[in-house]
Amino acid sequence: MATDRETQRAIEAVFRIERARLIASLARMTHDVDRAEELAQDALLVALAEWPKTGVPQNPGAWLTAAAKRRAIDGLRRAKMQERKHAEIARGLDEADSSEVEALEAAMDDDIGDELLGLIFTACHPVISAEARAALTLRLIGGLTTDEIARAFLSPEPTIAQRIVRAKKSIGNAALAFEVPRGAERDARLASVLEVVYLIFNEGYAATAAKT
Structure with missing residues (x-):
């Protein structure tokens, strides 16, 4: 046992x-x-x-x-x-x-298949400043702490914390739906999402690897 x-x-x-x-x-x-x-x-x-x-x-x-x-x-x-x-x-x-x-x-019965992707698209929404998109996605999707994100981007921790707070406020103020966009909007925002996905695997790895 x-x-x-x-x-x-x-x-x-x-x-x-x-x-x-x-x-x-x-x-x-x-x-x-x-x-x-x-x-x-x-x-x-x-x-x-x-x-x-x-x-x-x-x-x-x-x-x-x-x-x-x-x-x-x-x-x-x-x-x-x-x-x-x-x-x-x-x-x-x-x-x-x-x-x-x-x-x-x-x-409670919803299929969560697209929810993770929807969260990524939301974190990369144009209402959020470019520098905050990667930080918020690393926080929500990658599970990195503010300190880890700050080290990954060689930025002060308070700066990263403020970016994340402002990004969350932008999402709330815009009442975003946390869904994958469709059609032309999806195509227009895909490059930003792919850039952040790259940073999750690249910068996120660098932050955690620095601990070892």
């Missing part, structure tokens, strides 16, 4: 592998990158509490995604309850707000 320490190492390994896909799925669901990162971290904490007792599930990625999305749905419901009077809550959840809750619940 696996020890708690072995289980913890397994959880950490799974999270490193699944983190980008998890954030992509949650970002598409919530339209909020910061919230997606928070929910992913919440799911990790739940796994750290549950898996030592129950064992690592057969499909840990799906388990983490379901746990995070349940928390998103619960959070939406709590927010609605705080905003309305008690008499309006039941009616709101059954009527006006039901579409939002149902949309989140339906997202």
Whole structure:
């Protein structure tokens, strides 16, 4: 039987592998990158509490995604309850707000095949400054820390942190859909995406290799 320490190492390994896909799925669901990162971290904490007792599930990625999305749905419901009077809550959840809750619940069954690519296209959107696109993608997709990204680009850490914050605000202000664009728009933005993908494998590798 696996020890708690072995289980913890397994959880950490799974999270490193699944983190980008998890954030992509949650970002598409919530339209909020910061919230997606928070929910992913919440799911990790739940796994750290549950898996030592129950064992690592057969499909840990799906388990983490379901746990995070349940928390998103619960959070939406709590927010609605705080905003309305008690008499309006039941009616709101059954009527006006039901579409939002149902949309989140339906997202639990969505195919995540294009979600990771959609997150990359979103991180490379023209509303984000060119220098921030690679930094944000390395953060969300590559899982690099701000310090690692700063070392990769030979930039001060506060500068990289500000770029990432501004990029997230740009995404929120533009209400981007976290989807792969179609037609001419996709063709126009593909070069930027390919450039960032190259940086993920090149600069991202340089940052992590510098540790060894």
